[in-house]
Amino acid sequence: MKTEIGLARLERESYMAYYRDGILDLLVGFALLGMSLFIMIGDASMGALLPLVAILLHPGLKKYVTRPRLGYVKFATHREERLKAKKGQLTILFAVTAIVGVAVLMAYSGNSTWHLWIRSLGAIPVGVVLAASAAALGILYNVRRGLTYALVIVVVFILGHSLRVHISIQLLILGLLLTMIGATLLLHFVKRYPKLPQESSNDA
Amino acid sequence: MMRENSGDEYAQVVVDVDRVIHEPARLALVAHLYVVSEADFIYLEQRTKLTRGNLSSHLRKLEEVGYIAVEKDFVDRIPRTVVALTDKGRKAFDLYRQTMLRFLRD
Numbered sequence: 001m002k003t004e005i006g007l008a009r010l011e012r013e014s015y016m017a018y019y020r021d022g023i024l025d026l027l028v029g030f031a032l033l034g035m036s037l038f039i040m041i042g043d044a045s046m047g048a049l050l051p052l053v054a055i056l057l058h059p060g061l062k063k064y065v066t067r068p069r070l071g072y073v074k075f076a077t078h079r080e081e082r083l084k085a086k087k088g089q090l091t092i093l094f095a096v097t098a099i100v101g102v103a104v105l106m107a108y109s110g111n112s113t114w115h116l117w118i119r120s121l122g123a124i125p126v127g128v129v130l131a132a133s134a135a136a137l138g139i140l141y142n143v144r145r146g147l148t149y150a151l152v153i154v155v156v157f158i159l160g161h162s163l164r165v166h167i168s169i170q171l172l173i174l175g176l177l178l179t180m181i182g183a184t185l186l187l188h189f190v191k192r193y194p195k196l197p198q199e200s201s202n203d204a
Numbered sequence: 205m206m207r208e209n210s211g212d213e214y215a216q217v218v219v220d221v222d223r224v225i226h227e228p229a230r231l232a233l234v235a236h237l238y239v240v241s242e243a244d245f246i247y248l249e250q251r252t253k254l255t256r257g258n259l260s261s262h263l264r265k266l267e268e269v270g271y272i273a274v275e276k277d278f279v280d281r282i283p284r285t286v287v288a289l290t291d292k293g294r295k296a297f298d299l300y301r302q303t304m305l306r307f308l309r310d
Binding site: 010014069072074076193196199 | 235236238239240241242243244245246247248249250251279282283284285286
């Protein structure tokens with residue numbers, strides 16, 4: 001049985017190596033820092049575009065940083081199938097999160113009891129939406145960090161609300177945290193998997 | 205009598221072990237290929253930490269016995285070697301695992 005545990009671990013390590021490059025953490029960290037900066041200068045709508053920029057940059061950075069160092073691998077069918085099944089469930093989860101997110105933003109303007117209650121929570125609903133997104137990504141890719149980030153986001157936003165810290169500072173703290181974690185992961189990744197010379201036609 | 209028989213059986217298990225897979229570098233290679241569908245040369249080089257020459261020669265050996273299938277293509281004009289375990293290789297590794305478990309079990 002130990003052999004099977006060993007192989008299962010080997011498979012998980014091979015899979016996880018692709019997600020321990022810190023690129024996603026860095027991109028999300030920079031996006032949060034940018035959002036914080038835009039809120040500080042009073043242009044929050046520009047900041048809202050930054051997550052989109054991060055999503056667009058992600059595949060390119062993977063191609064130029066991760067792929068040349070770690071090479072190409074296609075994971076076993078069972079993992080691919082599990083990922084496909086999860087993608088369906090998580091698309092629904094993302095859609096619900098997005099709807100809730102929009103509802104939360106809309107709830108900040110208005111004077112009904114519901115609007116007032118939402119406003120009394122300060123930035124906590126925004127934090128919950130961010131945390132749900134982090135958790136969804138973590139579950140989708142089977143990366144436990146996503147769940148930890150979700151927890152940290154909720155804690156930062158609840159503390160921020162209790163201590164009356166402005167949302168830009170809360171985003172700044174989270175951005176710095178994610179950027180630092182991402183940079184550390186990237187450094188470890190680059191050290192562990194140095195860029196190898198390109199394959200020549202004589203290899204293998 | 206019983207002891208002699210079990211001793212013979214024990215020796216036979218050792219004799220029957222698949223020597224192609226039993227070599228440590230090839231064992232690492234086959235184990236890595238067993239848990240994925242396919243992987244390229246760089247991936248195997250990074251994960252097994254074998255030198256390029258060693259990796260090439262072990263892959264050639266595994267290909268000769270039909271345990272792996274090797275495909276060469278180009279990605280962005282760079283040559284790429286993609287390796288996958290064949291059904292024969294997968295069965296051989298399963299058998300190797302069973303044999304070693306029988307041999308090493310307490």
